[in-house]
Amino acid sequence: DIVMTQSPDSLAVSLGERATIDCKSSQSVLYSSNEKNYLAWYQQKPGQPPKLLIYWASIRESGVPDRFSGSGSGTDFTLTISSLQAEDVAVYYCQQYYSSPPFTFGPGTKVDIK
Amino acid sequence: EVQLVESGGGLVQPGGSLRLSCAVSGFTFSGYWMTWVRQAPGKGLEWVANIKQDESVTYYVDSVKGRFTISRDNAKNSLYLQMNSLRAEDTAVYYCARGRDDSGAYRALSFWGQGTLVTVSS
Numbered sequence: 001d002i003v004m005t006q007s008p009d010s011l012a013v014s015l016g017e018r019a020t021i022d023c024k025s026s027q028s029v030l031y032s033s034n035e036k037n038y039l040a041w042y043q044q045k046p047g048q049p050p051k052l053l054i055y056w057a058s059i060r061e062s063g064v065p066d067r068f069s070g071s072g073s074g075t076d077f078t079l080t081i082s083s084l085q086a087e088d089v090a091v092y093y094c095q096q097y098y099s100s101p102p103f104t105f106g107p108g109t110k111v112d113i114k
Numbered sequence: 115e116v117q118l119v120e121s122g123g124g125l126v127q128p129g130g131s132l133r134l135s136c137a138v139s140g141f142t143f144s145g146y147w148m149t150w151v152r153q154a155p156g157k158g159l160e161w162v163a164n165i166k167q168d169e170s171v172t173y174y175v176d177s178v179k180g181r182f183t184i185s186r187d188n189a190k191n192s193l194y195l196q197m198n199s200l201r202a203e204d205t206a207v208y209y210c211a212r213g214r215d216d217s218g219a220y221r222a223l224s225f226w227g228q229g230t231l232v233t234v235s236s
Contacts, residue, residue, distance in 0.1 A: 001176075040222035042159075049209055049226035050151075050159060061214075061224065093159055097220050101173035103149075105159040 002026050002096050004106035012114040019081040021109045023094035028074045031098065038098035041070055041079045044108075045090045053092075054079065081111070089113060116140040116225045118210050123230030130200050130234070136193040136210030136227055144188035145216040149223060150195050152206035152232075162208070163195065164219060171219075178204075200234045207231050 003026040013019040029038045037057035042050035052061045054070035057077055067082045081088055094106040122134040136148070149164040163174045163184040172184050183196040193210050207229040213221030 038220060042223075044159075049229055050223075051226075052214070052222055052224045055214060055222035055224075091158075095159075095161075095222070097222060101164060101219070102161045102175040103164075104161060108158045 001102055002029070002099050002104055004094055004096055004104050006092075006094060006106040006109050008109060009107070010110040010112065012112045013081075013084045014114045015086065016083050017114075019084050019088070019111055021079045021092050021094075021111070023072075023077040023079070023106050025075045025077075025096050025098075027099075029096045029098035030074050037073050037077070038096055039070075039072070039077050040095045040097065041068075042093045042095065042105075043088075043090045044093065050093065084111070084113070086113060116212070118212065118225060118227035120208060120210055120227045120230035123208065123232045125233045125235065126200055127236050128201060128234055131196070131198045132200065132232060134195040134197065134208055134210075134230060134232070136195075138191050138193065138210075138212070141212070141225075142216075143186075143191040146212050147219045147221070148184075148186060148193045149211045149213070150184060150193075151209045151211055151223070151226075152204075153209070153229070154203075154206045157206075160206070165193070166219065167216075173219075197232070200232075202234050205232060205234045 039057040041054040044050045058070045091108045097103040150162040209229045211223040212225040214224040
């Protein structure tokens with residue numbers, strides 16, 4: 001199974017500042033035939049189900065604010081919140097959906113306001 | 115509007131069984147792979163199982179293989195998870211989820227239910 005790791009475990013950022021979360025996969029999730037990275041980012045607020053933010057590593061889901069962006073390829077990925085808002089306080093997970101299941105999640109990164 | 119509503123959770127003793135259901139609406143259920151994901155209290159997300167549109171293919175995480183069975187009834191727009199030989203470590207909120215599109219299994223999960231809590235304890 002592909003193992004996903006995230007860093008940091010948690011971070012506190014001032015309102016309006018940038019937040020950056022890294023995600024690493026134990027093997028490449030780039031499918032060479034279509035040049036797509038099978039990597040998604042989710043946001044989960046307390047008491048709520050996860051919400052898809054980014055898919056194919058960099059495509060923003062419909063309705064997701066453009067302050068959220070995803071980048072990276074192969075085994076190394078980043079979620080960036082360009083200007084943190086109060087409503088962005090949540091836990092963020094990356095997930096690979098590349099290999100034959102299970103489609104493993106990262107352990108999560110908690111984002112708070114400094 | 116896409117909706118997924120889980121039910122069937124509750125308190126069960128170790129070694130017991132439980133069947134979870136997920137009723138869906140707002141999309142053509144028979145056109146999509148469906149997935150169960152769980153989250154232990156205060157912990158992260160764990161992908162559990164998924165099932166192809168016609169039930170011909172299923173996948174499971176190793177920790178539930180041989181104990182859990184995913185199934186579906188396309189006529190009833192419903193997804194199920196039969197859980198047998200339950201253990202304390204199966205205690206979690208169980209979510210059903212649907213992929214972004216109907217092109218296959220290898221998709222991010224764009225629609226989620228609110229989850230149902232399963233507690234395994236004596």
